[in-house]
Structure formats: structure tokens, C-alpha cells
Amino acid sequence: MLRLSPPGTQRFSQARSFEAVYGGGEANVAVSLANHGLKVDFVTRLPNNDLGEACRSFIRQYGVGVDHIVRGGERLGIYFLEMGSMQRGSKVVYDRAHSAMATIEPGMIDWGTVFTGAGWFHWTGITPAISAGTAAVCLEAVRTAKSMGLTVSCDLNYRKKLWGWGKSAGEVMPELLAYCDIAIGNEEDADKVFGIRAPHSDVAAGVVEAGPYRFVCEQLAERFPQLQTIAITLRGSISASHNTWSGVLWQAGDFFEGLKFDMTHIVDRVGGGDAFVGGLIYGLCTYGPDYSTPWILRWRLPA
Amino acid sequence: MLRLSPPGTQRFSQARSFEAVYGGGEANVAVSLANHGLKVDFVTRLPNNDLGEACRSFIRQYGVGVDHIVRGGERLGIYFLEMGSMQRGSKVVYDRAHSAMATIEPGMIDWGTVFTGAGWFHWTGITPAISAGTAAVCLEAVRTAKSMGLTVSCDLNYRKKLWGWGKSAGEVMPELLAYCDIAIGNEEDADKVFGIRAPHSDVAAGVVEAGPYRFVCEQLAERFPQLQTIAITLRGSISASHNTWSGVLWQAGDFFEGLKFDMTHIVDRVGGGDAFVGGLIYGLCTYGPDYSTPWILRWRLPA
Amino acid sequence: MLRLSPPGTQRFSQARSFEAVYGGGEANVAVSLANHGLKVDFVTRLPNNDLGEACRSFIRQYGVGVDHIVRGGERLGIYFLEMGSMQRGSKVVYDRAHSAMATIEPGMIDWGTVFTGAGWFHWTGITPAISAGTAAVCLEAVRTAKSMGLTVSCDLNYRKKLWGWGKSAGEVMPELLAYCDIAIGNEEDADKVFGIRAPHSDVAAGVVEAGPYRFVCEQLAERFPQLQTIAITLRGSISASHNTWSGVLWQAGDFFEGLKFDMTHIVDRVGGGDAFVGGLIYGLCTYGPDYSTPWILRWRLPA
């Protein structure tokens, strides 16, 4: 996917050029893992044109494998991002309908080959949101991954603007999540997707306390008993320029709260959650499977 | 439509930013006419998002009226342009399927209102190439324009890559052109659209002599007897950096050849034909309807 | 007017290029109103050269009417702005003497035509500061506006560096303000122009409390009894990168305090007051003339 942003803090109406980066939720996680030194492949569908090639090249530069990317379809998905500043939030204009990925169909990716020799498969809730085809391919992927013994992780990544192909996240995600070992979400995802809400929390009002998310984790674990690890990122949006960042980790009944970081001068908000997932997977790969040492978030035990 | 180009002579694979301008065949002509001091409106369909707004604002800055632009549809059409250089030609990646304009339907634009008080309607062959809807709206427009007494001009503007919705230019354009008073084309358009070819010319080999195009004009005039004026631009492509530029003009049986200009250091090739049309319409509006004074191209009488 | 700024936080001595925007107090308000969806014209005098044309085009892109701009004079006014940062304040070098606007004279603008069909006229104290001519044209304008029944608003906008043509703000502004229905100023303007100062306030020391400005409003209302609305913006300058922003509103005896906003990462300080005025006029146009519903600032009633 191509992200196009007016330079700096320019508005869309002022822009005479757009900064370009290629990426997206899963690609960002792949780059993060490659940066951590893991061997990782990114699997997607890109159009057979110069932009598809540029996207492939962009991701490859970070050492992510691109050999399993399939080519075809009409166009590369695009989204336009206007950076926010202080009281003015960021604005996103999605232009990813009809993309190569949106028009993917089961069978186009040979998951058996993709997963041969692999130990982990990560996907996000953005993918099944795009189209019936992506949802079907997701199901195909998680089933194959599970059957081949891979660890499967999912970032719920709920995007209200994307779920427009006929089914809701609540209808689609449960079947997919049932194949996963690890679930990750932000402070709102479990609510938006499964209706599981932290008690006494009011995210819209900026109240993001870690404690109440133990309940969210436990409810998720109850509904999806195969989940071994649940991580929830907690972003407090003080302004577009200033966020706080923390998270909680639930592992087989144990619950840990992370430190809260003060992000006082945000350069680029997008992909923060993906970087978190990259670190989490790297940690789980490196230190696991002994989940009794939650190395990532165990800086502070909850009171 | 949004045009995105890598800076300077960068390739798509090198670009980390894209220069952005909003325009297209008809919009370019409108801006040219406004620059010449005429009162002009641009009519199109733009999506109801920030990019649609940015496009409207961009065109408005040149003094073109935008009040008749309708809003709706999914996305703004985009095309990516990599500038050529010497032996390397320019590359275009179209991404305009499913655009607001591509999904327009008859009735969305109230042509009666649009044309009230207007004296001239100009359209190009790019529009009906996009979709069945644009072709139908084109027909709707030229019929209304003609019935309301406007002068109608058409730039054939054949784009092979665009005609993909089921009918060919040869099937669609004749009915539309039948409502026109003025036809403009480049050295290949009449051939590609109507199969009318300059004798002894070999455009692909760069041989672009003016003389043989008298035959093309006469054939067009025979087939479309309502045409009062036919202009054909003659671009010789020595390289991506160096073109020649000339044209011929046919008016009610008279035939004139223009001077040949040497474009030795091309800055931006796109829109050259549109600028020609802008000048032609301006001239016809300013000096006409006495077509006996072909002010534009009469620098040199053919031998 | 053309604003030229070194890129980012560069000093004048480092700049090898200048970012260019065209605007100024009144133009900014006009753009703000157009953004709010109101029909608005900007009236000024621009030189008959390419820069005057570029300025006109720049403002027109935002949907502001430019048909009443007159052309003539020697040059376009310029000001150079070096952005401040933290402890280092912004620097302005004015270069607007001898501009087309500075050399305007009564009669050059046909205010009767300009105001036909209009309901509101807004001007700022920057205009009469420039020259005897601009002051005379201002008087001409407010008189005509009042006589034709328009609502007239004035932003006092005191600029010490500008008042250099022979008369002081205190000598010129009273006659002009007497034709106004609405007066707007910042925390210092009433003091600098009319000698009306908030008691116990020390703006230079950064103490900007809302309460004492009730007195300023009441004194203004007493001196200019035709004023129906008085708004005072209250900017606290913690640093060049961090301001607070609030305001008070006085309406026919009622006094309201606004919320105080924390502007923690300033992108561009210039025009903040103009944006406030744009919002205020929009609100008054949209919700008025029932001034009993001060929709803008009534977030918090003063104790």
C-alpha cells in the first residue's frame, strides 16, 4: 500500500507534493522484525505495474523477503494522510478499494509453500476488513498455518472506515481469531470487534487506565480459549502532537502492566501499534516459549 | 484528476515523493482559456473528500469557475507520470478506474443549467473512453449543448490504454462528433478513432509532414459534414527531451499549415495539445465567426 | 501581501530559499469565512504585475471572491518572517512601504458597488496604519458600509512598527471605530490604541487572566456606545513554541469567558487572531442576531 502525505504539517489543500512511503500494518511488522534481526517474509498481492514494483522494492530494502508476493490485479491501494498537530487530528482518506489486495481470491497464494519452513504467521484485522476476498484468504491462511503447526498472531486493528463489503468485524473476526495463539489489540479494538469493554473506562474522553483491561483480557481468553497471550496497547491521546503509550500483557492467567511512556513530540503517529507488535513477536520468539518470563512489559507489577 | 510525478527525472522506483498537480485534458483547456482572459467553467464530478476539494481549489486558483462541479462517487482519478528523458520515454500508470467521474451517470449534471448563458462547450475523447457512464453523459452534454445553440468543439484525444469498458472509440465517437462544430486531433487520432490516415505518413517512424493531413481533414469533413473547423496538431518526437510542434487548420475547404516549432528542452510534455486547443478556441472566440481570417496558423501558406 | 519565510526554523542568515504565502489580516479572515462556507469577497489593491496576479490567484483558490480587487501602484507589499523557537521569538522585517495598498487613495475603490448585496464588512487596524491613503480609504469604506446598512466589524490589530505616516492609532482609530458594530482586539490592543488597560494585568510578564478584561470591554462600550459585541483574544506567550489561547466576549452587557487552550507545539503563529475573527463572524452570521446565545465562548461562565 502506498501512503501519500503532504509534507510536514501541510493541509491537503496546500499540498503541491506528497511524501511517499509504502507499507501497512503487516508490512510494518515485517520490517520491524527484520530490524530486530529475524528472518521474515511479507506476503501480499501487488499489481503488475511500476508502482507494485516500487512497493516491493521499498519493503525489500529493509531485508524483508518478498519472494512470496503475488502479482496481479488492477491497482495499488493508496491512503492519503494529513498529519495532525495539537488540537487538529490527523486525517486519512482511504483509496484502497479495487486494489490488487482487495480483489484477491482464495487460491491465489499458495500458503502451503509460503509456510514451509516458517514458524510464525502474523496477520491483522485490516486485511479481512477490505473485501470478502481478503477475508476468505485470511481464513485460508490461518487454517493452513495452524495445520502446519505455526504460531499464529493477530492484531485486531479495527478500522471502522474499512469494513464496508457486507459483513461486520463482529461476524468475520471470531472464526479467524479461533485459529490464533496470540491476540493483540488497542484500547478500543476488543470493544469494537467483540463488544468486550473495559469497565469504567471512557476511551473517547482520554481515560486509559491499565487495570480495567485485565477484564478485557479475561473475557477474550474465555471466548477464545486457545489464546495463550493477549496484549493490549493503551494510547492516551492528549493531542495530535502528544500521546501517552503503555500496554498490558495477559499470559495464561497472569496479568502484567507496562510502563507508561510520554510521547511528547510525535513525529509520525502511524505504525506505533505495528512497532509494538514487532517488539512483542521478537520477544516471544527470542525468549519464549517459557511464558513465565514476560520480558516485555514486566517493568511494573500492578498494585 | 490528480497527477503524481516523481521529482525531476527520477524513476518510479527511486521516488520518495511525488509532485502533485490536478488537471486533465478538459481542465487544462479551461485554465488556458482563463489565462487568455475568457470566462470559463469546468464541469466534472469530484468525490466528496479532501482530495476532491483540493482539486476544486487547484482549478479555481486560475480563475476557472467551479460552481457546476458535482460531488459524489468513491475516489479521485489518479495517474502516475514518470518523466522521460532522451531515449527513455515517459511512463504513465493510470489509476482512474472507479473514480467519481468514471462512475458518473446521466442526470447527475444538469446540463441545461450549466449551459445557460454559455456560448461554447468543449470536450475531449478521454471522457467517453473512461466508462459507459461517461460516454452517456458526453452524449447528453453534446445534445443539450447543440440544442441550446452552443458551439461545440471536440479534441479526439485517443488514449488506447483507457478504452476498456466494452466499446471501442470507433463505435462511440462518431455519434458524439456528429454534434460538434470543431474537431481537433493529433497526428494519429483520426487514424486510431476513424481509420482515416494521412497517405505516405509513418508517424511511428517520426515522419510528420503537414501536407498529407489535408487529406485527413477532407475525409473527416466528408464524414462529418457539420464540421466547420478541423485542426490537427503535428508533434514530431525526436526524443523525450526534444519534439517538434506544428499543426494544420482546415476551415470550410481552406487548408493552412502552421509554422514548425522546435521544442529543444522539454520541461513537461503533458498538456501541450490542450494548450493548443486553448489557443485555438480563444482565437475562434475572439476573431470569429469570420472563418476567413485564420489568425492562428496562417503564418505560412502551403506550397 | 507576500509573506516570505526561511524554511522551518532557519535564520534569515541561513536561508537560501523563502517559503511564500500571500495573505494578511483581512485576507486571512476572508479565507477563514470561505472555509466556513460563507460567500465572501476580498477587497484590496494589487500591482499590475505577475506578483499581484499570483497573490490574486492564491486567494481565489480558497473560494474567496476577487472581482473587486483593484489593480495599480508600484509594488506588492512584502514581509519577511523568521519563525521563532522556544526562547527565541519570531522576527518580522516589514517591506510594505510604497506598496499598491500603501499608495491607495479615496475613490480608487467603488465601495457602493462593492457593498451592493453584501451584509457585512470587516476591516482591521493594520490598514489605516499603513498610510494616510489607507486611513482615508478605510474611513470611506466604513461610512459607505454603515450608510448601506452593513454590519461592520473591526479587529484593532495594533502594529507599532507600522504606524509611521504621521498620525498615531489613537488619533485615527476612534473615528473609524465609531462606525463599527463589533470590535475585536487582543490582550494589548485596547491599551495601545485607546489607553484602556485591564487592571492588575501585566501582559509583558505573561499574566493574561480573563476576568480583568470585563473592565476593558465595558470601557470600550462606554466610549463607543454603538458597539454591540466586543471580543478580546487572550494569548499567553509561554515561549515561541508554546502559547495559551483564550478569549472573552462582551455582548450588550453580558460577559463570557472562553476556555483556555494549550497550544503546545506551534506550527505557525501568524494569523491565529484572524482565524478567531473568522470563527466569530461565522458564528454571528449563522446564529445571530440573537446575541443572547453567545455560542462561541460560552463554554464556561465566569465565577
Next chain:
Amino acid sequence: MLRLSPPGTQRFSQARSFEAVYGGGEANVAVSLANHGLKVDFVTRLPNNDLGEACRSFIRQYGVGVDHIVRGGERLGIYFLEMGSMQRGSKVVYDRAHSAMATIEPGMIDWGTVFTGAGWFHWTGITPAISAGTAAVCLEAVRTAKSMGLTVSCDLNYRKKLWGWGKSAGEVMPELLAYCDIAIGNEEDADKVFGIRAPHSDVAAGVVEAGPYRFVCEQLAERFPQLQTIAITLRGSISASHNTWSGVLWQAGDFFEGLKFDMTHIVDRVGGGDAFVGGLIYGLCTYGPDYSTPWILRWRLPA
């Protein structure tokens, strides 16, 4: 003087930034001489503000002495330059009226001190074109220079747009040139200033042959018998992107023609004549006063 240019080949109407360089005819010559390794000072008047300081700093970086620059006046002179391309010529918008230099008066520069220890004084016809004051200061300078025994050179540099203060070049320049040892001009200057025209030449039509300029030199030498050296640059303007460049040299009756250079891909046209003068003065300083070895242009003897 500050030169502001839209980036690349952008038009004024497209520019959202301007490239900035500080310079001008005399400053360019000074920088050229410093590049050649000579010790040189630039004398002018700059305003006492940040732009004046930036200008001084800019020139100083090239090793030109700036200690004799006086400070004062209202503003820094500006000119806006839109680069041409092929058939489209460059456009200049002068904004140098009321500049620090334009408002200079005799006595402001202590020429006696300036010239102490100096051997050469160069000035151009741009300076007396600006105002009565600059013309008077020029006279003051050449008189002092001559009386102190300096070699004095003048580039006629006729600028039609500048001579607007009441007297014409033809009225002012003769008295000034009478103090000069060396005169330099382009293919049109002698005609425009003194009415001395190369026979059979038609500069406007691009016919710039060297031969006829012997007559121009001889006429100049007859009218100004103290002239020892006369150089005329011959630029052929094939297009804005392509010029030819040559020159002739007259020395005490001898006449030499230079090679003709083909400038096929012009980067920046402005200052070409100044660079020529820099080379000429460097040559005269280095190889002279034996004028029998015209090292600069003696590549080819005229037939």
C-alpha cells in the same frame, strides 16, 4: 540586492517558494574577481536589518571584502526572476525602488578612504539608472577614482526598465564614461545608450556577427578618446535555453574577435556578462598594462 526565483522552471503563479541569492551586476563581478584570486571589495549601501545583514554575509562568503559597505535606508532592493525555457523568455519583476541604494546620496560613502590602496574601480550602468542619487554618487566615485589614479572600468549594462528617475541613459552616461579607461557593453548597449549601432546588424532578429562591432568600438573610442580598451559581448539568443556567446575586443586601435561558444543547456542566464567582465578585469590586471597581448579574446584573428 536580493534575487527571488521560483524553483526550476516554475511560473510565478505556481511558486510556493522562491530560491534566494544576493547579488547584482557589480557584486557578481566582485565575486568573480575573488574567485580568480584577486583582492576585491564590494561597495554598496544596505539597510540596517536582517536582510541587509544576510546580503553582506552572502557576498562575504566568497572572500569579497565588505568593510566599506554603508548601512542605512529603508529596504533591500529585490527583483523577482522567472526562468525562461525554450520559446518562453525569462520574466523579471523589479522591486528595487526606495531601496537603500536607490536612496543613497553623495557623501554617504567616503570614496577617498575606499580607494586608498586600490588600483581599480569598476561600476556598471545599472547604478546610475536607479535614481538621481545613485547617478550623483557614481559621478562622485569615478571622479575620486580618477583623481587618485585608479583604473576605471564601466559595463554599460543598459536596463530600459530601470531608467525612470527623470533623466535618460543618454543624458547621464557620457559624463560618467568620460572618467573611464575601459568600457564594456553587450550587443545593444552602445546603441541604446549612445545611439551607436553596428551597421547591417539586426540584434532583434538574432543576427549577431562580430565584424560590424569594430565600427561600434571605433565610434565609442572617437567619442570617448580616453578609452584604452573596449569590449563588447555578443550573445545570440536562439532560445531561452540556448544562446551563443562571443565577444570582440578593441585595444588602442587593434580589434580582435573571440571564439563563439555554444551555450546549449543554459542553467542560469543571469550574470553571464558579469562573469565576462570578471575575466576581462582579471586578465587586464594579470597580463597588462601591455595591451599588445590581448590574452582573452585572441583565439582567432578576424579575416
Next chain:
Amino acid sequence: MLRLSPPGTQRFSQARSFEAVYGGGEANVAVSLANHGLKVDFVTRLPNNDLGEACRSFIRQYGVGVDHIVRGGERLGIYFLEMGSMQRGSKVVYDRAHSAMATIEPGMIDWGTVFTGAGWFHWTGITPAISAGTAAVCLEAVRTAKSMGLTVSCDLNYRKKLWGWGKSAGEVMPELLAYCDIAIGNEEDADKVFGIRAPHSDVAAGVVEAGPYRFVCEQLAERFPQLQTIAITLRGSISASHNTWSGVLWQAGDFFEGLKFDMTHIVDRVGGGDAFVGGLIYGLCTYGPDYSTPWILRWRLPA
């Protein structure tokens, strides 16, 4: 190696930023081959710092394998390039002494592993020019390559400024070239390295005819009888902005001349020879080993 260039046609003295690309003779060929679709690895030594990593990432984006790059040494080699324009040539400031590559020593690269599974090894004369170490590693490489049955190609690439470590090209290259199957050079390389000069040619004067290079090929083939293919590129330097480009090909006694291309608007001169080599190797790999079909240059048979 990192190349740093002032933007556009700026001089070193004007640059406030440098455009950065990573590459060099061999890396350019590798990227060219990857662009042609071949599987290729680039082998070098890069420092263990962020710049070494950035260089690796840059090359990897084009699909070139980087797994055999070894890490170590002090610094990344740099060269600064000022682009020429017309009569002003490009300027290069080398800063590659003490680089990771310059301090390489035999044994650091395990050529046996590198060449396992490979069919072709290409190197250039730049490498042994850098240091005694690079020359020794080159010898190590060609010996191993030959012993493992790879085709070995060499671009003579003589760089006078680089050969400074004690031995001359003439002393070092013969031993290395003796292991090669294919030799490539430009119009001067054979002369500078082996003293073999095209008769009647005067490269410095811009006379670059193809015919005389048959003699050069034959002399090279006589001296290095194992050479199967010899290609010589023929660049005519009309100016820094305009070159001609052609070449000759000698294959087992047959001699072919290529078409001559007119490079009229040069964007970036550097790497032209490398691109030629990329095309040549691609062609030899794709169509060979039947050398009777010289697909590349056989557009025109010499008279």
C-alpha cells in the same frame, strides 16, 4: 560507496545539502543485472556502522543479494560529485582512502562459498586501483572463480586518480586479466592500462571513430589469448550536457560496430559504462554461449 552530489547543477561552494546514492562500478552492474531479471549478488566490504547498513539496504532494494557482503573496517568510501553543465565538466573529489574496502585483506571474503552455485564473476579495474589489499583480493577472486569454472568478466575502468598505492595499472592488471574471459573498456582504457592505442584516433580531441578499435581488440586478444569477447564503449564528449555513445564488439575474431546514440540532455553521466556492461552480461548470459549471434551490437555491419 556513498556518492554525495550538490543538488542539480549547484557547485560545491553553493551546496547546503548533498543528494546521496550508494553504489560504484560493480554495484551498478549488479543492480543492472537484477533489473534485467538475473539473480545476482554483490560482494564487498562495508563498515559495521549505520552508513554501512544504509549502503547494504540501498543495494538490496533493487533485488541484489547482499548476504556475502562482509562487515568491518573503519569507514565507508565516499566520493563527492559536482555535476557539470555544457562547457563546465563534472568534478569529483575522492574520499575513499582508508575505507572498509581499501583495507580489505586476502582471506576476509570466502570466495569458495561466494562462488558456489554461481556462473559468472564480474569485477572492474577500480577495485585493484584502491590498495594493495584490494588488488590481492581481486587476484584471489579471479583465481578462485576460474578454478571453479565461472565465466569471468572485467571492465578495465581505468581511474588515474585512484592508482596511488605504489603499483601502476600496467603492473597489476595483466595478471588479473589473464583469468578473464571477457574484457570491457572505454575508448581510453586499453591505452592507459596496456598502452594499446587505436591508430589515428585522438580521443582528447573528441575523435572517436569505431573502426580503429578493431586494432585495439586484436592487440588485446593477442596479448590475452584466453579472451573470448572484447567490448569497447565509445563515448564522444561534445559537452558535459551532450555526449555520443557507441561501442564495438570483438568475438573470436569477428568485429561488430554498434549504433551511435546521441545523448543530448544528460541527466547523470556516471554509471553509463556500468549500464552497458549490465546489458552485455545479460545478453551473453541469455543468448550465449553461441557467440555467433552478437545480439547486442549487431545493428550495423562495418563497411
Next chain:
Amino acid sequence: MLRLSPPGTQRFSQARSFEAVYGGGEANVAVSLANHGLKVDFVTRLPNNDLGEACRSFIRQYGVGVDHIVRGGERLGIYFLEMGSMQRGSKVVYDRAHSAMATIEPGMIDWGTVFTGAGWFHWTGITPAISAGTAAVCLEAVRTAKSMGLTVSCDLNYRKKLWGWGKSAGEVMPELLAYCDIAIGNEEDADKVFGIRAPHSDVAAGVVEAGPYRFVCEQLAERFPQLQTIAITLRGSISASHNTWSGVLWQAGDFFEGLKFDMTHIVDRVGGGDAFVGGLIYGLCTYGPDYSTPWILRWRLPA
């Protein structure tokens, strides 16, 4: 020295260009002093190539004398700087080994000539850290300076990454400092160089109180009894975007604490200490030698 930085907050791996400034500890102080209006020369060794020239030109623009800079050596020292942001610190890649300055030797600079007419010599601990040669030249300089009666000041400027030529700062600096009248350091320098540490302070943990530095000053004064003034800057690193800044001043037994400034939106961290030194020297030059009026830091007396 040339500093190359990716634009804005880009990482090294993202950079396709580098912003360039020339400077370094001593050069920064020189520019600061010139900005304060003092006459100052910068003495160093630069290579005899275009980059050395560009560096000289860059410094000269600020009015710093460059006549005593000697030319020679292999290369210009470079360092690459990636700007930090919030929790991510800045990264520096030094590439200054083998620079013209690193290979300087005693005798290359004629200090007697340099110091003639001078009153002050300032150097920093960066210089002797580079090589045995720079250390020897430093000793040569301070000895000459002292013998000629100059005031000598030293900024300890400890850089762990630089001291790599065989001797440690602790071995080299004492002899050099013994010739100094004024010593300046940051919160860690005295500890790193002389092992003198503020009691109860833990700089790594961000605890930077002024009080304990009285002890550091007194210990330094005891060890180097000729020191008349000691200044220590106290930077608190809250994040890469937010620092605090303060300092203490010891003068002949008196101890003063400075105000603490909150640097909330850091633009460029590098050179802050040099700017402090510039202000200090300016103050000492302007108000001294009466050290009883510590004008700089005497805003607040310690409790």
C-alpha cells in the same frame, strides 16, 4: 569539519540526501563571537580541495577571519548526525580519521604570526583527542599563546569516541590545561578527564543539580591554581526533544548559579555548549577583567 545529517528526523537508513553544515567546536565558538561583534579568526587545517574551500567559505560568511587557516592533508573530517526525537537519542557516526586536521604536525601553523595582535586564544578538548599530532599542536599553541600574553580558555569537551590514538584524556589534558586561564566543561567533563565528580550527583539518571558543582570547581582550581574562571554547563536530558540548561560559574573563589532554562522543543542540540562559551568569552572580553561582576550567570544567588 563537515556535518551531514538526514533531513528532519529521518533515520540514516531512510536518507536520500544529507543536510550539510561546516563547523565544529572551535568554529562554532568563533562564529558566535563574530555574531557578538568581536573580531575573531578561526585557525585549522583544511584539505586543498573543493570541500576544504567550501568549508572555508562557509565560515567566512559569518565574518570570521580565515587567513590563518593552513591547507594540506588528505581529506576533510566528516561526521554524520541522525537527529534524535523523544525517547530516541541522536546518533553520531564519526568519519574524521585521516583528516587534514588529524594529520597536522607541529610547525605547520605559525602560532607566533597567528597570535600577533590577538588577546585571546580558545581551544577545546576535541582537538587533542584526534591524534598525537593535534595534541602536539595544541601544546605548541597554548605555550606560544601564554608566552605572548594571551588569555587562554579551554572547553574540556570530552568525547569518548575520539580518544583513540594511544593516550587518554587524563594523560594529555593536564599539561595543556596548565596554560589556561579559563576552563569550561559540561556536567561530566571534569569526571571523565580528571576524575573530579560532583558528590551525590548521578548524571546518567538525569540528576543535575547546580550545588554539587561548587566542589568540582574548587577541586579543579586546586589542581590548576592558575585558573581564574571555571564555568560548568548543566544540561538535563529529559528526552532528545526536551532538555534543561543551566550552569555554574566560579571566579577566584566566588561561586554563582545560573538560571535553569527549559528547552522544550529542541531544533538542533549540537553546539549548545559552544554557544555558551561564545557568550561567556564575549562577556569576559566586554565586562572584564573585573571578575567581581559576573554578568553572565548572576541572575540567582545560590541559597
